[in-house]
């Protein structure tokens with residue numbers, strides 16, 4: 147006998163034979179969410195709210211008693227997974243920095259905009275954005291990361307000085323921590339943004355940690371965006387030499403434009419999204 151695995155009529159309704167589903171209490175809404183009216187609870191008509199079907203097979207069949215998740219259960223898992231990916235991304239304060247809110251007509255930024263757009267479509271290799279303050283490096287890096295997040299891909303937006311603060315407090319001299327989740331994530335996440343490289347305090351320790359991260363991602367060819375307002379030559383030579391491997395890293399984009407923050411200040415452009 148062939149077994150139909152679609153949770154339709156060939157599966158018996160869960161009904162009273164199913165064990166009671168233990169539903170985890172919903173997390174406390176934060177202040178922002180508290181003001182919204184929660185949607186009325188809906189009971190899935192397919193499984194009558196049970197979340198699962200039991201296989202409609204006779205006693206003795208290997209799949210007898212097996213629980214098959216209903217479509218509503220699978221959708222709920224997907225939603226939970228997306229929420230977790232979004233939380234992990236650290237992009238919460240950068241969600242409004244998108245390609246749609248970036249003005250590519252600002253003189254000097256078009257090439258970087260097009261390269262970032264191209265990178266965001268299918269992150270591969272490295273995207274290296276260099277240039278003075280306020281020209282949109284963080285904006286473009288966040289836009290690429292946001293686009294990947296919208297596709298439900300795992301991304302991490304790390305502001306380098308903050309990341310090093312975290313690592314210092316975790317791996318401090320008195321710490322016995324041998325493994326750190328965040329450090330592991332920075333090394334291995336499918337898309338990483340290292341924003342503001344070169345502004346961190348350049349202690350030997352910090353240089354070493356950053357080198358370890360960059361080198362790991364270099365060896366594994368993991369998609370990475372790096373922004374910096376330093377001249378590339380001022381960075382750790384070991385990192386720089388990896389950036390210069392053009393076939394992998396592409397070119398270092400040196401963006402030369404006016405500080406957008408100042409343009410806004412002088413009223414020449416529309417208000418920007420905040421960083």
Ligand SMILES: Nc1ncnc2c1ncn2[C@@H]1O[C@H](COP(=O)(O)OP(=O)(O)OP(=O)(O)O)[C@@H](O)[C@H]1O
Pocket residue numbers: 243247248249250252255277278279280281282283284285286342373374375406407418419420421
């Ligand atoms: N071309 C642009 N279109 C729209 N907004 C822009 C543009 N360029 C910059 N901005 C806005 O200007 C502000 C500064 O940009 P951003 O933070 O990306 O600069 P940056 O190059 O990362 O500067 P820094 O080196 O100081 O970190 C942000 O609010 C950003 O959204």
Ligand SMILES: [Mg+2]
Pocket residue numbers: 283284285341342373
């Ligand atoms: Mg920046």
Ligand SMILES: [Zn+2]
Pocket residue numbers: 190191192193194195196197198216217218219
């Ligand atoms: Zn259901």
